[in-house]
Amino acid sequence: MLSILGLLLFIFGVIVLIVGLINVFRKSKSAPFFLGGIILFAAGSVLLYIVGSTAENKKTKTSSSETQRTFSSESINGNSSTVENTQNSSQSYEQKKTIDLTSHSDYQFTGMANIKPTKAIVDSGKLTFYFDWRNDDGIADERSFNGSGVTIVLYQNGVELPQLDDSYSGTAQYIEKNTSLEINYDYSLIDESPVTVKMLPLEGEEQEFTFEI
Incomplete structure (x- = not known):
């Protein structure tokens, strides 16, 4: 206007x-x-x-x-x-999923054990690592994995993962020589980075492999 x-x-x-x-x-x-x-x-x-x-x-x-x-x-x-x-x-590491590990070869520790990775299950920030253990102990007829002389430790980015309760892992169960048993360990994941599995024998060289989660 x-x-x-x-x-x-x-x-x-x-x-x-x-x-x-x-x-x-x-x-x-x-x-x-x-x-x-x-x-x-x-x-x-x-x-x-x-x-x-x-x-x-x-x-x-x-x-x-x-x-x-x-x-x-x-x-x-x-x-x-x-x-x-x-x-x-x-x-990526909170949702449940199963990871096939059978593509990894057997890991032989002469006179102690043979370890064959089978799978890993990721669920709610927890990882369960499964492997078949064969009792190769040349001295005892029966042996548990705890007495096999091989220790398994998992890492992410060089940091050791905390292992959870292993009461039901099968590590204390005795089996006869040259027979196998499935063992499983539970761990708390840090993040979604790759996981390295190290197998440490009392004698001989350690062996390891890495997988994505």
């Missing part, structure tokens, strides 16, 4: 100003008429300036608001993406 009023005053002022100038050149007594034209011209100009400034300020505020909304939206999306990636990463 102000812009229309300002425009009309501006146009009317220009007309009055022109008529006043013509009368001045004709040496007519039109000073008041000429002065009125100047006033109308100035008033119209001021109104147009005010309207233009107001519109520009509104445009600037609108642009700034839209920029902030866009930035906020991108920030939220970015945070959502970060959370989603973190959740996906943790799910």
